[in-house]
Amino acid sequence: MTAESPGRVEGNAWSIALSAHVAFLGAVNEVSASSRRVSSALSRLKAGDPGIPSVGNSIFVRYVDYGERQRQWIDAELAAATRMATAASKVEDPDMRLALLRLAGPRLEAAMMGSLLLAVWLDFLNLTDTALARHLQSVETLFMNMDRLQKMLEPTMTALSSLEPEQVEAAAQDVPALVGHLTSEFAALREAIRKGAEVLQKALALKEAMEALTLLSSLKFSLPRLLPRAGPATLGVGFMVGSNGVMLGTRMVVSAEWVEMMRQLVRAGILSVPAVSAAVRIQAGQVMMAEAHGELPRGVREALGDGPEVRGMHVTGKAGAGMAEPPRHHVMPKEFREWFEKRGFTGEMDIDQFCVRLEQAHHEAIHGGGDWKLGRIWPGEWNRMIMEVLGRTESRAGRMLTQNEILKIVAERMKAYYIPMNFIPWRGP
């Protein structure tokens, strides 16, 4: 399905929807697993003694709590994304099924990016914990440092948790650069701690602790100079797509299975190319160099599903400079919010989630204006029509329609009106 032909189902629409669905659940599982790892690491940090819990009247606990709060919103997004995937699995129409998965896309994308950043935050917590436990740096210095880092992280985390698709996508693009900054910070902090240790003649004991720590770090591939065993600096080594996945030199960055999963999600318009590319670059450690704002090589992007039609699909409607954004329009009329709420359209399935952007001419035509010169007898006004068909069907059925039945009817009417099945959330009062 392309943005140009919203109602036209390809013969293989079913299999596209199915593989996108499977990939979606796979990606949710992966991010959930990472979130669980972070969660237990945070609990360990809070319980461990000496270190963060005991030093300086527990003033560092707030940073563990900050991590915990991030993990909570990530888990909430994953839970909502899972519920939406469940709703999608009940929908017969493959276009509507894909539309629901696309609607859940920004949640998955935000959770993916958020969990990458959270892993970096955990690295800092671990390093700080080690320094505190061994008295390698002044409590005040470490505290100020964490405060600064939190401020660095916060705008992106806030944007990711905002649920505004445009904000999520913009933040996702900034994540590699941010991880790049944080990597330099990590390196600097590590170096400071190492020097402190030398003064205290604890260098030998520390070396092992540091290496153990850094091997587990999410930044390990970004820290080649600090960790010679991780291999040579990656500067100048090109990305390649091989049968095993995406390679950087001889090292595998992401597996072929992961690439395939992402390709399905990108092709279906569920995840954006910039977000998936950001994830690959962070995995590769390609975040510190000048190409922090650059793109992956074309071959890699294509393996991840990039292509002109995908770009067209994923334009989230940002109009050019000075151009007004086409108005957003509720597919399920907001005047009947309560009616839809009673039939299950609440939370992430709220009718505010189901808006479409219509060009002015189209919008007026649907509302009975524009070119509808024939429309005297039959008022083709969308809101009236959709409520009429839902109301009539419900009274004939003799019971409340289910969410799934409503979506089926809405999908059918959208096709008759040639409305692209690409939902965006409502913005405004």
Next chain:
Amino acid sequence: MSDRHPFQGNWVARLYERVRERGYDSLTAFAEARPTASLVALAEELGPDDVAGVQVFKGLVAEAERSRRLTRLVRGQLVRELWACLPNGWPAVLDDANRFDVAHALGAWVTFTPETHKERADKAGDALLATPPHPGWRPLGPDDELLLTLLPDEEV
């Protein structure tokens, strides 16, 4: 959106151009040659990028008004909805799922019925449910015997 879009330009002229290209002198003739196809399928055949199902319906209503054959169009539209919602024909048992499919067909049909004929369509729907047709019933067009009984032509 592409520059080609159903709601851009003179869509009525476009519609008739496509109908003539396919060898018909009216939209009604084109549609009646495909009596069980949905409006969306008709639109797709006329122009996958620039014709909408609702426009085909508008065109059909306008023609039927002129030729005073609206009731026939309404019967024809029920045929299309029945084929879309009940592909295996009228159900033998009205369990919950089948009842929804029947309700859906009737609900969509009356919604896509001109105001002047909604009441008659409603009554025809009542009659269908009160005295259900034989299982598997799937009318082939507006001349179906049962449909003619339920909604006889009045205009002619």
